[in-house]
Amino acid sequence: MSTTTLAGARGAGVSAAPVLELRDVHVHHRARGGKLFHPTIVRAVNGVDFTIARGETVGIVGESGCGKSTLASVLVGLREPTSGSVLFHDAPFSRRGGARKEFGKAVSIIFQDPATALNPRMTVHDILTDPLLVHGIGTRASRSAKVYELLELVGLPASAAEVSPAQISGGQRQRVAIARALALDPELVIADEPTSALDVSVRAQVLNLLTDLKAKLNLGLVFISHDISTVRYVADRICVMNAGRIVEQGSAAQVFDNPTNDYTRTLLGAAPSLLAAPATTQTPLEEL
Numbered sequence: 001m002s003t004t005t006l007a008g009a010r011g012a013g014v015s016a017a018p019v020l021e022l023r024d025v026h027v028h029h030r031a032r033g034g035k036l037f038h039p040t041i042v043r044a045v046n047g048v049d050f051t052i053a054r055g056e057t058v059g060i061v062g063e064s065g066c067g068k069s070t071l072a073s074v075l076v077g078l079r080e081p082t083s084g085s086v087l088f089h090d091a092p093f094s095r096r097g098g099a100r101k102e103f104g105k106a107v108s109i110i111f112q113d114p115a116t117a118l119n120p121r122m123t124v125h126d127i128l129t130d131p132l133l134v135h136g137i138g139t140r141a142s143r144s145a146k147v148y149e150l151l152e153l154v155g156l157p158a159s160a161a162e163v164s165p166a167q168i169s170g171g172q173r174q175r176v177a178i179a180r181a182l183a184l185d186p187e188l189v190i191a192d193e194p195t196s197a198l199d200v201s202v203r204a205q206v207l208n209l210l211t212d213l214k215a216k217l218n219l220g221l222v223f224i225s226h227d228i229s230t231v232r233y234v235a236d237r238i239c240v241m242n243a244g245r246i247v248e249q250g251s252a253a254q255v256f257d258n259p260t261n262d263y264t265r266t267l268l269g270a271a272p273s274l275l276a277a278p279a280t281t282q283t284p285l286e287e288l
């Protein structure tokens with residue numbers, strides 16, 4: 001279903017009301033190996049304001065250690081900010097509050113490495129039914145039907161249901177991870193470096209799949225990457241992050257054509273073009 005040329009999905013169906021909003025969010029970590037009574041504090045996220053609505057793709061880009069994954073953990077509700085607020089559909093959200101279950105269905109995450117994110121002892125069928133079981137959704141038959149619907153959505157054959165993640169390629173595993181992220185019909189998907197662990201040959205296919213799905217399902221997509229050339233192809237809006245802060249934000253065209261921040265210029269100057277590499281066709285799963 002995916003092609004090797006990049007399909008932009010910019011601007012389609014963006015709704016005004018944010019699903020998620022961060023206001024002046026700070027996250028502090030105790031530095032690893034620090035003193036017990038006088039710990040050094042790492043300000044991993046240092047005053048971030050951020051919004052995302054259905055139908056838009058927001059790219060978060062910055063070098064390793066700038067706080068992207070820490071921010072992702074707040075966006076997906078895995079971590080409570082040290083200070084600042086998270087609003088979910090305009091209401092204050094806390095991991096300990098009543099909206100946790102609703103939030104868990106509405107916001108999902110795709111991790112960098114599907115080899116570690118998916119349990120190799122489970123079949124793809126069980127991996128995809130797991131979120132439905134956890135949320136008590138459907139019957140055995142309807143959950144199974146959903147598995148095949150999800151596989152089709154991510155361009156995998158029905159036969160993929162019976163294999164384990166260890167038996168398929170990295171690109172196919174990431175498609176399974178994407179299918180799992182879609183199992184609960186989320187409004188937002190946070191993709192944290194979703195192509196960095198993949199062979200260059202399948203990166204463009206996975207990017208195209210994400211942009212196709214975002215348009216088809218009217219998802220909000222937060223696309224996190226250290227690679228500004230990757231972010232450029234998927235994002236409507238780009239947030240450049242440095243040392244825990246968003247130092248520049250704007251449409252993809254603004255940030256690329258008229259960067260206003262020195263750090264953005266440095267990132268742009270250093271960017272290799274991942275997408276210039278040739279993409280090859282993926283091995284058909286039917287052969288398994």
Ligand SMILES: Nc1ncnc2c1ncn2[C@@H]1O[C@H](COP(=O)(O)OP(=O)(O)OP(=O)(O)O)[C@@H](O)[C@H]1O
Pocket residue numbers: 029030031032042043044062063064065066067068069070071226
């Ligand atoms: N659990 C933790 N305990 C202590 N320090 C942490 C923890 N997690 C992250 N950090 C520190 O916080 C800062 C931001 O890390 P984070 O992983 O969020 O950045 P990143 O941009 O995602 O980097 P990478 O792409 O390398 O993961 C770094 O200095 C990191 O060492």
